Amino acid sequence: MAKDMSLLWFSGSPPCLRVMIALEEKNLQGYEQKLLSYEKGEHRTQEVRDVNPRCQLPVLTHGDNIINESYAVCLYLEAQFKSQGTQLIPDGPAQQALMYQRMFEGVTLTEKIADVIYYQLKIPEGERHDSAVKRHREALTTELKLWEGYLEKMGAGSYLAGKNFSLADVVIFPCFACCFRFGLSAKNYPKLADYYGLLKERPSVEASWTTNWQTSPPWGKDKLKDL
Incomplete structure (x- = not known):
């Protein structure tokens, strides 16, 4: 479970999809999530600006840590939960x-x-x-x-x-x-x-x-x- 995590995301977004796949692979279900509408410009609200001044999604919050870029989120999740779920970086x-x-x-x-x-x-x-x-x-x-x-x-x-x-x-x-x-x-x-x-x-x-x-x-x- 990932009750100390939250995710801001768009529907239909490949970067958001990759982060959600990574969360599933690391058995990090149960995180708080909020779906925003790109069409309504909800990524440009103050809520998003406070965590990502670029106004881009996804944004993952883990405790006090905020990670914006989807590649960075995936690398972070593997590093923090290396022994949990699927091993995503091979040893060799x-x-x-x-x-x-x-x-x-x-x-x-x-x-x-x-x-x-x-x-x-x-x-x-x-x-x-x-x-x-x-x-x-x-x-x-x-x-x-x-x-x-x-x-x-x-x-x-x-x-x-x-x-x-x-x-x-x-x-x-x-x-x-x-x-x-x-x-x-x-x-x-x-x-x-x-x-x-x-x-x-x-x-x-x-x-x-x-x-x-x-x-x-x-x-x-x-x-x-x-x-």
Whole structure:
């Protein structure tokens, strides 16, 4: 149980999803949580500013400690509760090296997904350029093919850093979940689709998924279908 923890989060947010998966993997259920609405601008209230001046979610509070960035939250949870629940950082140097490498490659993956999916949301209509759309889509296609190759090399039934589930999966899976949610073709990326299906059935993902992802289709639900 995690009665001395609280979480501020958005529904449909990959960063929030990864934190909730990490909490489940470390057997830290029972924490206080508050769902905020992005559409209503509830992340810009004084309540959020007091714990994160960037007005971003998730925000995890553990006792007197406040952690804002989702990667930092996941690393913190593993460090503080290392002997509890799933071991998310492997012991071997080679396994650790690969796990950290894949984990932080997720930053680039996230940026390239955002460039495609949120371009129309962030850029005013009069300032959008077809060339930018094309460039972003080509960059994301190249990135996804790279991850497809990683998984093919790992072999069937493997996780991102080996045969065991790790912190790399905690932070990267929500990125791929977002891609398939926005219409990514399983036919074009069969290894990614297999990986997505494998993790979708994991208890920590199932528990977090039902509360985190909105049941209605997202805006731009077919945005990645042609990649």
